[in-house]
Amino acid sequence: MGYAFISYSSKQQKEADRLKLMLHENGIRTWMAPDDIPDDRDYADVINDAIQKAACFVLLLTRDAQASTYVDKEVERALHYGKTIAPIQLDNAILND
Numbered sequence: 001m002g003y004a005f006i007s008y009s010s011k012q013q014k015e016a017d018r019l020k021l022m023l024h025e026n027g028i029r030t031w032m033a034p035d036d037i038p039d040d041r042d043y044a045d046v047i048n049d050a051i052q053k054a055a056c057f058v059l060l061l062t063r064d065a066q067a068s069t070y071v072d073k074e075v076e077r078a079l080h081y082g083k084t085i086a087p088i089q090l091d092n093a094i095l096n097d
Contacts, residue, residue: 002055003029005083007074009064015090016060048077057083063093 004023008016020030031050037043051057057078065071078085 002053003031004086005051005054005057005074005078006030006032006060007057007065007071007078008032008060009062009068009071011064012060012062012090019058019060019088047074051077051083052081054078054083057085059085059087061087061089061093061095062091066093066096 006016006020016032020032023030031054033043033047036050037046051074057074059065059071059075075085
């Protein structure tokens with residue numbers, strides 16, 4: 001079985017950490033930056049590869065995430081690779097384009 005790629009704004013680090021722990025406690029492997037990025041690797045290349053190999057893509061949906069260039073790029077990659085995207089809405093963010 002693969003892993004769930006967790007995409008989030010760094011402003012929601014605590015929430016992302018809690019989600020990661022909950023998934024692990026239920027036997028679901030995860031991949032989450034920056035924890036899973038080796039020191040000697042290029043950030044963008046590692047994330048692209050991790051999304052491509054992920055079983056699914058979990059998006060912590062917040063206003064901050066929607067304003068994040070990095071989250072936007074990660075979502076684009078997930079769509080490009082045809083990943084199932086599971087959004088978890090944490091605030092009253094209205095979906096943007």
